[in-house]
Amino acid sequence: MTDNLIKICGLSTEETVQAALDAGADMIGLVFFPKSPRHVGLSEACKLADMARGKADIVALTVNMDLDGLSRINELVAPDWFQFHGSETPEACAAAKVMYKKKIMKAVAISEAADLEQAVFYSIVCDRILFDAKPPEDSDVPGGNGVSFDWTLLKGLDLAKPFMLSGGLNASNVAEAIALSGTTAIDASSGIEREKGVKDSELIRAFVATARSAQVVSGE
Ligand SMILES: O=C(O)c1ccccc1N[C@@H]1O[C@H](COP(=O)(O)O)[C@@H](O)[C@H]1O
Numbered sequence: 001m002t003d004n005l006i007k008i009c010g011l012s013t014e015e016t017v018q019a020a021l022d023a024g025a026d027m028i029g030l031v032f033f034p035k036s037p038r039h040v041g042l043s044e045a046c047k048l049a050d051m052a053r054g055k056a057d058i059v060a061l062t063v064n065m066d067l068d069g070l071s072r073i074n075e076l077v078a079p080d081w082f083q084f085h086g087s088e089t090p091e092a093c094a095a096a097k098v099m100y101k102k103k104i105m106k107a108v109a110i111s112e113a114a115d116l117e118q119a120v121f122y123s124i125v126c127d128r129i130l131f132d133a134k135p136p137e138d139s140d141v142p143g144g145n146g147v148s149f150d151w152t153l154l155k156g157l158d159l160a161k162p163f164m165l166s167g168g169l170n171a172s173n174v175a176e177a178i179a180l181s182g183t184t185a186i187d188a189s190s191g192i193e194r195e196k197g198v199k200d201s202e203l204i205r206a207f208v209a210t211a212r213s214a215q216v217v218s219g220e
Contacts, residue, residue: 148167
């Protein structure tokens, strides 16, 4: 067993939140983005968050949401984290951190080494960086696309804050992703679904079990 940090994102039912908690996920993500097949309304999100509170960190994922929307989520859902998955600036991330007194994770889209540079600025003001693949050109959503990037780009990366790997992870590739990236914090969404937007409890269990035991390969 490892202390790898495991986030299960895009949960929208009580059954799959319970499966993630029972499997030992450290963070559960709720998506507040109407274009996403994983979007949850506020009242459902409150129920799901209450199930997880104190057992796993609750992450509210938003995309370029205005302050009214963020304030409502903050007051009603009371997440531990906001995950900003749009084009929010470092200044906006810093302002949200002060205003809501919550931890902030900023998604940074990667396809080549040069894309890592923007993470430096975010890592000064945010609590964690989430590296995700750039979305396909025909996608309506900036994440949850099941697309991976070259995991070796993260090997040896030194930022002011910790980071997490996402993008196309599933039970079959997460051990290799951890080994090649050197990252022990990982996040999955579409790779644990039986169809788009529909999480599968068995796939969640398999993902968490594999991710929990996967080791970084040292000395490379
Ligand atoms: O899951 C979504 O629908 C979503 C919508 C908008 C922004 C981000 C979204 N998901 C996040 O994207 C990454 C990668 O997801 P996947 O594993 O490749 O499906 C992950 O952090 C999700 O939380």
